[in-house]
Amino acid sequence: MNFHLRLWRQEGPSAKGxxxxxxxxDIPAEASFLEMLDIVxxxxxxxxxxxxxxxxxxxxxxxxxxSMVINGIxxxxxxxxxxxxxxRTFRDGDSITVEPFRVAAFPLVKDLVVxxxxxxxxxxxxxxxxxxTGGAPDAAAMLIGKREADRAMDAAACIGCGACAAxxxxxxxxxxxxxxxxxxxxxxQGQPExxxxxxxxxxxxxEEGFGNCSNxxxxxxxxxxxxxxxxxxTLNREFVAAVIKVEVAN
Amino acid sequence: MILDAKIPPGPLxxxxxxxxxxxxxxxxxxxxxFNIIVVGSGLAGSSAAATLAEQGYQVDxxxxxxxxxxxxxxxxxxxxxxxxNYQNDGDSVWRLFYDTLKGGDFxxxxxxxYRLAEVSASIIDQCVSQGVPFARxxxxxxxxRSFGGxxxxxxxxxxxxxxxxxxxxxxxxxxxxxxxxxxxxxxHSEMLxxxxxxxHAKGIIVRNLITGEIKRHAAAAVVLCTGGYSNAxxxxxxxxxxxxxxxxxAYKKGALFANPCYTQIHPTCIPVAxxxxxxxxxxxxxxxxxxxxxxxxxxxxxxxxxxxxxxxxDYYLERKYPSYGNLAPRDISSRSAKExxxxxxxxxxxxxxxxxxxxxxxxxxxxxxxxxxxxxxFEMYENITGENxxxxxxxxxxxxxxxxxxxxxxxxxxSNLPGLYVLGEAxxxxxxxxxxxxxxxMQGLADGYFILPYTMGEYLSTQFxxxxxxxxxxxxQAETAVRAKLTQLLEIGGTTPVNEFHRELGLLLWEKCGMxxxxxxxxxxxxxxxxxxxxxWKExxxxxxxxxxxxxxEAAGRVADFIELGELLCRDALTREESCGGHFRLEHQTEExxxxxxxxxxxxxxxxxxxGEGVAPQLVKxxxxxxxxxxxxxxxx
Ligand SMILES: Cc1cc2nc3c(=O)[nH]c(=O)nc-3n(C[C@H](O)[C@H](O)[C@H](O)COP(=O)(O)OP(=O)(O)OC[C@H]3O[C@@H](n4cnc5c(N)ncnc54)[C@H](O)[C@@H]3O)c2cc1C
Ligand code: SF4
Ligand code: FES
Numbered sequence: 001m002n003f004h005l006r007l008w009r010q011e012g013p014s015a016k017g018x019x020x021x022x023x024x025x026d027i028p029a030e031a032s033f034l035e036m037l038d039i040v041x042x043x044x045x046x047x048x049x050x051x052x053x054x055x056x057x058x059x060x061x062x063x064x065x066x067s068m069v070i071n072g073i074x075x076x077x078x079x080x081x082x083x084x085x086x087x088r089t090f091r092d093g094d095s096i097t098v099e100p101f102r103v104a105a106f107p108l109v110k111d112l113v114v115x116x117x118x119x120x121x122x123x124x125x126x127x128x129x130x131x132x133t134g135g136a137p138d139a140a141a142m143l144i145g146k147r148e149a150d151r152a153m154d155a156a157a158c159i160g161c162g163a164c165a166a167x168x169x170x171x172x173x174x175x176x177x178x179x180x181x182x183x184x185x186x187x188x189q190g191q192p193e194x195x196x197x198x199x200x201x202x203x204x205x206x207e208e209g210f211g212n213c214s215n216x217x218x219x220x221x222x223x224x225x226x227x228x229x230x231x232x233x234t235l236n237r238e239f240v241a242a243v244i245k246v247e248v249a250n
Numbered sequence: 251m252i253l254d255a256k257i258p259p260g261p262l263x264x265x266x267x268x269x270x271x272x273x274x275x276x277x278x279x280x281x282x283x284f285n286i287i288v289v290g291s292g293l294a295g296s297s298a299a300a301t302l303a304e305q306g307y308q309v310d311x312x313x314x315x316x317x318x319x320x321x322x323x324x325x326x327x328x329x330x331x332x333x334x335n336y337q338n339d340g341d342s343v344w345r346l347f348y349d350t351l352k353g354g355d356f357x358x359x360x361x362x363x364y365r366l367a368e369v370s371a372s373i374i375d376q377c378v379s380q381g382v383p384f385a386r387x388x389x390x391x392x393x394x395r396s397f398g399g400x401x402x403x404x405x406x407x408x409x410x411x412x413x414x415x416x417x418x419x420x421x422x423x424x425x426x427x428x429x430x431x432x433x434x435x436x437x438h439s440e441m442l443x444x445x446x447x448x449x450h451a452k453g454i455i456v457r458n459l460i461t462g463e464i465k466r467h468a469a470a471a472v473v474l475c476t477g478g479y480s481n482a483x484x485x486x487x488x489x490x491x492x493x494x495x496x497x498x499x500a501y502k503k504g505a506l507f508a509n510p511c512y513t514q515i516h517p518t519c520i521p522v523a524x525x526x527x528x529x530x531x532x533x534x535x536x537x538x539x540x541x542x543x544x545x546x547x548x549x550x551x552x553x554x555x556x557x558x559x560x561x562x563x564d565y566y567l568e569r570k571y572p573s574y575g576n577l578a579p580r581d582i583s584s585r586s587a588k589e590x591x592x593x594x595x596x597x598x599x600x601x602x603x604x605x606x607x608x609x610x611x612x613x614x615x616x617x618x619x620x621x622x623x624x625x626x627x628f629e630m631y632e633n634i635t636g637e638n639x640x641x642x643x644x645x646x647x648x649x650x651x652x653x654x655x656x657x658x659x660x661x662x663x664x665s666n667l668p669g670l671y672v673l674g675e676a677x678x679x680x681x682x683x684x685x686x687x688x689x690x691x692m693q694g695l696a697d698g699y700f701i702l703p704y705t706m707g708e709y710l711s712t713q714f715x716x717x718x719x720x721x722x723x724x725x726x727q728a729e730t731a732v733r734a735k736l737t738q739l740l741e742i743g744g745t746t747p748v749n750e751f752h753r754e755l756g757l758l759l760w761e762k763c764g765m766x767x768x769x770x771x772x773x774x775x776x777x778x779x780x781x782x783x784x785x786x787w788k789e790x791x792x793x794x795x796x797x798x799x800x801x802x803x804e805a806a807g808r809v810a811d812f813i814e815l816g817e818l819l820c821r822d823a824l825t826r827e828e829s830c831g832g833h834f835r836l837e838h839q840t841e842e843x844x845x846x847x848x849x850x851x852x853x854x855x856x857x858x859x860x861x862g863e864g865v866a867p868q869l870v871k872x873x874x875x876x877x878x879x880x881x882x883x884x885x886x887x
Contacts, residue, residue: 030523030524030635031526034528035527045802046791050794058324060325063489064319116316123319124425125429127422131379131423136376145388149385150386153383153385153415189378
């Protein structure tokens, strides 16, 4: 198969970027999107040019490393991350536009690579349960209903890729934050720090410069981990409850 | 050189207890004075960094990804073993210990493996308290499954994403410690050398992958948790970035590399489809619980699988191993697949595949039940191959998956270089010649949460007042060497992309030192590898600069190390004149074609010591004495 690529090239954060037109030739239909880029890069290298910078690691849709916008869709068409897109989903001769995530809180590094450390800092602000190694009771001492466990797992499946913020017109990170808050607030282990967690994570999200949710649900549509937008409602509830709790306490 | 594994005295069951009761402690005020480098943020690295920080040490943690949460451990699917016996099916610490030792074909240390089984239960407690959403029964209890041929159900799991959930648990603890200031996280940082001061590991040289900046880091001790080296074979189930650079450069600084030839080939992966392919995808082993493996009886049978009648199918695992059948251990299943493909009975492109068929399970349990169990895997399979496995059998083929070999460590997880610790897949310790399913996650977390935090005091208590600084000449020298190597790579100015060398290396190792090895094939490889290396250093193309993000440069350094490691791997395979676990030498098999061990001559750990450029490495042997169990021949018939 052959494709006509419009690829975003940008040397660094302060350099001027722009689209470069590149032909992708003789691409097997079974190749993944990233393998197609590998083939293109190999050719660029052979021609003595710099390959397109993009990140990937697992190439199985689980690590969340790959991140790019394909034809306007963060993580590309179909379910799953960009590495799970296969060339057979395109038509021979298609033009394909590839750009980096465009979110102010994810500054551009080079070409398709952006810096998503803001998500790590949000987790550091409270996305954990305080415990210390060696102090845990026997795991069987705590019963957790299958329904709660399954729902917690649904939310915990987030791969931290950042597509939610990239898809959102407001660059909101609510799906990501909601997923973590939902996961931990559903579990008995997560109860003691429940209020503080919601408050701290929402504050961290604001400080990082992510916008607010105004119910576009674009995040849910692109999320490779199928995180449901209902986690945003949960986050809102948890946040309001936490604010009230603090006010009552004061 | 004599290797002392520092195994505590006494009966097997009380060695670890004995060690802990006599271990040197460091008081809280002093812990603060020690800073520790942890390289790697997978299960081993994150758990170690978080726990050491909780204990009060000052930790610097490094990973090459943009976030510690993305370490390769995230991709583990199937589960984690623990001797909890929640299912009341007769499991015990002893059984888990014995199964692991036997699974490893009696090529691991008894004391290490026993300890692993012993601490396994605490891992589950720890993870549950972090909020890991393990699968549950309707009554709220933890669910278990039998995995990888175990005869008890001791595997805990979180859907098909166990590694992800365990890693996110460890990452959350790590994040907490980063917030508290006791861990400084250095993402996008690659360790390029180990620094020794008076023979002790006291620091590392790191390249920032975004800016290209080279930096020195000094510490009281260095902990490597950098994963395995399956990617030496290019195509493997590992993440693309997995590499051996950290352990390889430590080896070149004097750390012993043990059992490099013990590599594991996983039987259930999606077959190779073409030369453009960048990695192989694992289909969880749990599929073998319900899927039946077969090939046509007739050579070169081109009929679609549905058109091949029952009596013309060879369910070869069930035929050869009636008691374990489709659940025969990984090494045995992989080798059997290779045999039938070598006979010309393989299916799919190039005849390199076998069927994994769910028709009987669907007939017995109904499609919804199969969908509930494996729906996501079937979906993944369809996404990659375009085939629907509910309607036609999956095609699978073995692929490189895990490496049991690694840096040599003693019972304390310390290498022969004082102050250098090695955890997780990067060390050689617990799985002998073959790892059982769901045991790597267990080992990584055991090492990081429960073992290193106890053993490290022994060394640190001898290091008071010896705070190293980065202005020492040893740092200067190491940094200069790292810079010189990068410059050398950038100046080659060849025209062949790194990738192509990597693929060539992979193919060579797969063919000459893969599922079946022989003296001839290994000797051939040892002739080919130096040539490949020479060509690499003349012809590789690395565009761009060193002082910026340069993915070709990163890859080049890793592939250069893999080529060298490939040589050691083949040398080790050649020296080990027996078959055991994942190491199968054609010259050493029984009449029925099963692996033939030679316990009298090879019940040793083979640890290799670097002797310098162009000089053969020296073999150092650590005898494996079996005091508590007697070695049987593995039989899964
Ligand atoms: C597809 C797949 C499925 C699996 N499923 C299972 C399973 O179900 N059960 C099971 O028990 N095991 C499973 N395994 C095996 C298991 O996942 C691994 O053995 C284990 O996760 C390794 O953990 P680790 O912490 O040792 O290393 P890794 O998770 O590989 O982490 C390595 C870390 O080191 C860092 N690093 C490496 N080199 C450098 C360097 N030079 N400088 C700086 N940082 C560096 C990386 O950034 C990373 O953070 C599976 C493996 C694969 C490939
Ligand atoms: S919520 Fe979905 S889109 Fe957002 S980071 Fe998580 S996995 Fe990615
Ligand atoms: S590379 Fe891991 S999710 Fe795409």
